[in-house]
Amino acid sequence: MLKIALIGSTGMLGIDLNAALKGVNFLVKNYNSKNLDIADPKTVNEALGVFKPDYIINSAAYTNVDGAEIEKEKAEAVNSAGVQNLADAALSLGSRIVHISTDYVFDGSKKTPYTEDDITNPINEYGISKLGGEEALKNSGASYIILRTSWLYGKNGKNFVNTILKLADSKKRIEVVEDQFGCPTYTKDAAYAISEIIIKDNSKNEIYNLTNGGYTSWYKFAVEIVNVFKRTNCEIIPVSSDKVARPAKRPACSILDNSKIKEDYNIELRNWKDALKKYCNDIGYFII
Template structure:
């Protein structure tokens, strides 16, 4: 390696996870991030050329079509990014011998579970977004011989829009908010997820991983915690999923079991409330 730092290439570097990873301090990598203006993942030749010129050791593929409701009316657009785009990047990684890490989602399951989903549980996506992300997983494994699939859920962080920022904004505009109390999951702080991904890609422990902050809550409980931790007096009213009909059905249960993290000796992500506290501390500084 003649003293050269390994190169980690990040797609979707303008998104909330991609930007978090690009800005992580103290990693063993030279991190090169490309956003959607710098790299159109749906263009196979562009992907091949970008990877050939950067010569990364690892590609962390965070670029995705994530507009869950919009995907229902734009299935082709979602497919182009999540499936064709992933195929293009996985093939490009394979061409230079790079490891390939694909970020996936809890939406690959049907969301009707009662026990935390294991990595080998039956997938049964109920939305265009979930179906295209699952096809993306299959493309990653098909075209890359060194692939990591990392499913996560309820992501929030410093960059981009997310539930925590929305709640804080609402707290400055009104005195009460209605939040669904019948969807259960695990909020995930991008910094904690990013740190795990950096630890993971240094290894050759390929396969599927579930990575979210530990523990579970409902969106209603998450909202309450956000206001409590920020010492904001906001009335949170519980409502049901049926009160907020959306084009894409939301999973009622998104909790994931982290058995692959445990079995491979990785550090699990801290409890979700601790992640939230760390995020708010960073945001408020």
């Protein structure tokens, strides 16, 4: 039975990953910041040295995009140095790392979907720290798969879908930016795909994009959310991003091209609109 160390098991993606992996009958051991601080190499080596996993899935991260602008060191300690610590442990234990990364490694200036080979150029501290993690892993000598995903939402975390639903229950109008484009991704779909990648693993060191299909803007995503969840009493108003002041800059276009994962693993996630409907089915219209 394959042994999998799931790092970040209490996170939004981590909880769905745990369910997906257990369904496949892997031996999964869960870690979060309470029992393994990835920023501390000693606790990483101690915990993983005892378990000796075949795979380390790293879904742990400092994920507060705006917070990273002021807590730059904290973001770097988890998202860059933390990944280096896991990579060092993986190298010495002979474990393979599946590391979760982000569309925010790109600057968003491209007008077409980003492939894995496009030049990275993050425009906020979170993106810089996540790119640092990718680079640390690639240069570590450890065996790796890096999966870049985007605009995650799921039952167990703070995310755009749940925020819109909460606001829609208390407001008549919500302003949402119309000039930023990306791929919303349901954590359950990503989690099942990740377990499939491990089953089909081709042992190559590669970066893959992994998102639901298609793309949209935050505005159109919000419109779809209120329609699917039947909150149509609330009007969604499109605004340009320069009207919404936020500490961290966001890429204008961070659509990811998923052809490579389809080609190498025959994995293709459903379209984002279908995934949103499935999420609504999974959680129920009024349970938020």
